[in-house]
Amino acid sequence: xxxRRPRDLLPxxxxxxxxILGVIVLPSVYVLWLSLTASSFxxxxxxxxxxxYARILADPAFRSALWNTIVIVxxxxxxxxxxxxxxxxxxxSGLPLRRLLxxxxxxxxxxxxxxAVVAWRYLFDPDAGPVTQALHALGLPVLDWSFEPLHAMMxxxxxxxxxxxxxxxxxxxxxxxxxxxxxxxxxKIDGARPFQAFRRVTLPLLGPxxxxxxxxxxxxxxxxxxxxxxxxxxxxxRTTEVVAVYLYREAFSYNAFGTAAATAWIMVLASLVLxxxxxxxxxxxxxxxxx
Amino acid sequence: xxxxxxxxxxGKGVAVAALLVWSLVPIAFxxxxxxKPGRDIFAVPARYLFAPTLEHYGALWSRWGVFxxxxxxxALVTAGAMVVxxxxxxxxxxxxxxxxxxxxxxxxxxxxxxxxxxxxVITLPLFPIVNALGINDTHLVLIVLYATFFVSLGTVLxxxxxxxxxxxxxxxxxxxxxxxIGILWGVIAPLALPGILAVAVxxxxxxxxxxxxxxxxxxxxxxxxxxxxxxxLGSIDGVDWGILFAASTVQLVPVLAFVIVMNRHLVxxxxxxxxxx
Numbered sequence: 259x260x261x262r263r264p265r266d267l268l269p270x271x272x273x274x275x276x277x278i279l280g281v282i283v284l285p286s287v288y289v290l291w292l293s294l295t296a297s298s299f300x301x302x303x304x305x306x307x308x309x310x311y312a313r314i315l316a317d318p319a320f321r322s323a324l325w326n327t328i329v330i331v332x333x334x335x336x337x338x339x340x341x342x343x344x345x346x347x348x349x350x351s352g353l354p355l356r357r358l359l360x361x362x363x364x365x366x367x368x369x370x371x372x373x374a375v376v377a378w379r380y381l382f383d384p385d386a387g388p389v390t391q392a393l394h395a396l397g398l399p400v401l402d403w404s405f406e407p408l409h410a411m412m413x414x415x416x417x418x419x420x421x422x423x424x425x426x427x428x429x430x431x432x433x434x435x436x437x438x439x440x441x442x443x444x445x446k447i448d449g450a451r452p453f454q455a456f457r458r459v460t461l462p463l464l465g466p467x468x469x470x471x472x473x474x475x476x477x478x479x480x481x482x483x484x485x486x487x488x489x490x491x492x493x494x495x496r497t498t499e500v501v502a503v504y505l506y507r508e509a510f511s512y513n514a515f516g517t518a519a520a521t522a523w524i525m526v527l528a529s530l531v532l533x534x535x536x537x538x539x540x541x542x543x544x545x546x547x548x549x
Numbered sequence: 550x551x552x553x554x555x556x557x558x559x560g561k562g563v564a565v566a567a568l569l570v571w572s573l574v575p576i577a578f579x580x581x582x583x584x585k586p587g588r589d590i591f592a593v594p595a596r597y598l599f600a601p602t603l604e605h606y607g608a609l610w611s612r613w614g615v616f617x618x619x620x621x622x623x624a625l626v627t628a629g630a631m632v633v634x635x636x637x638x639x640x641x642x643x644x645x646x647x648x649x650x651x652x653x654x655x656x657x658x659x660x661x662x663x664x665x666x667x668x669x670v671i672t673l674p675l676f677p678i679v680n681a682l683g684i685n686d687t688h689l690v691l692i693v694l695y696a697t698f699f700v701s702l703g704t705v706l707x708x709x710x711x712x713x714x715x716x717x718x719x720x721x722x723x724x725x726x727x728x729x730i731g732i733l734w735g736v737i738a739p740l741a742l743p744g745i746l747a748v749a750v751x752x753x754x755x756x757x758x759x760x761x762x763x764x765x766x767x768x769x770x771x772x773x774x775x776x777x778x779x780x781x782l783g784s785i786d787g788v789d790w791g792i793l794f795a796a797s798t799v800q801l802v803p804v805l806a807f808v809i810v811m812n813r814h815l816v817x818x819x820x821x822x823x824x825x826x
Binding site: 266267269270271273274275277278281282283285286288289292344345348351353357359360361362363364365366367368369370371372373374375376377378379380381383385386388391392395420425428429432470471474477480481483484488502505506509510515518519522523525526529530532533534536537540541 | 561564565568569571572573574575576578579582591592593594595633636637638640641643644645648656658660661662663664665666667668669670671672673674675676678693694696697698700701703704729733754757758759760761765775776778779782783790793794797800801804805807808809812815816819820823
């Protein structure tokens, strides 16, 4: 290399680091300080230690929001993983017009949360939505999501699965394609039935990709905001509120910045704990690259 | 054996049909309903054959001028965020590809981890700061926010793609007297184009569709298209579904076409981004 003085490299890496530090790191640290103080418009902030955390943990609305978020994360992400896995296996088993079908599968990735809510609110309109009508015609129960909190949660989960399945599918499909075909031939020669080949070859080798997909989706599902905000607004009567919607209301409806900041830091901690798992997986890779 | 194969074929056919219904029907309903006469949209039983009309597009044009301003704002913010993210990620990715050290490795992990902080967290402090700086309701705020949330992934992707370009090319260009910037933009960037396109797909789709930051940080001057659509959806005097579908279609079709055209780069980016860290 022509020269290796770190000073020459700085201008090239600086923009990325300035953006990350200025927009994400410093504001997050400021939020931490905010979460330890009591402040409101026009008043000097007072340091109150963990008061804000104690207050939100005692707030039934926060607990319900946290519970709803966990339910959505656990239900939606795992169903999504299962669907993504099935799709990956379907594609790997050989399909005609594979590229075209792949593009169709990716289509929801292009759809904004707002337009997705428009589509799903229409499809499941309780009076005349096409899906509601079809369910009626088949004699099946319909989703009464504008009154029943549980039904609303199911619709939110469906919507978020629909939006993010392309991501999970691509991760799993790429990992599946990376498994050498010889392994399946060897398994066949050893007399393995298709299901045994799946149990003994596919599943173990997909393991790391499954963990990566899961961690990413846990992190991103935990911050869910737009789908809930636009579909139910957290209603009826705050029953479908999630943590991010609770945070938004505390901050921008009630000007309660201390408790909003405490909520924010609970979200940061949850994300970072999950991110550590991801980093642990990546670490080896980066270490290998460094030598 | 033949029955077995037939059963497999039918099973696959059913699975593919289900996949197509799941992925495409919600999109198809939005697009086709935008051409449906108003009375047919909520017809019981649902009406699938109808005389197409452009009445909703006409009404959108005459009554929702703000939506078209929103499209212009979205286009400007998307282009700005893409340029900022691509240029800064390419520069950083080049350094991370060509130079390895413990400090650089640690700083890359730092970039990856920090970006996983939920965006809503930083709206709290940035809202007053943006107001204090007097840059509220400017395109700059959204450009910086959107670019920032993709520079980590962008840097990782660019590093992965630049890793595949032989170092001999850098050295040959250096011997010819090219400076570092000349090497990067004259030699490396053209060869790393697939990486640049992958980064661009992520940023463009995100910036064009984003709701939360636009909701918190835009006012009358910079409202983006998704925000205007959400206002139609939440309108108190009843939702006009025809106009809503027309606006949704106009917002959706460009980005859908973009993803279809760029599908290879999207898949390559998703795969490399998640597994190469």
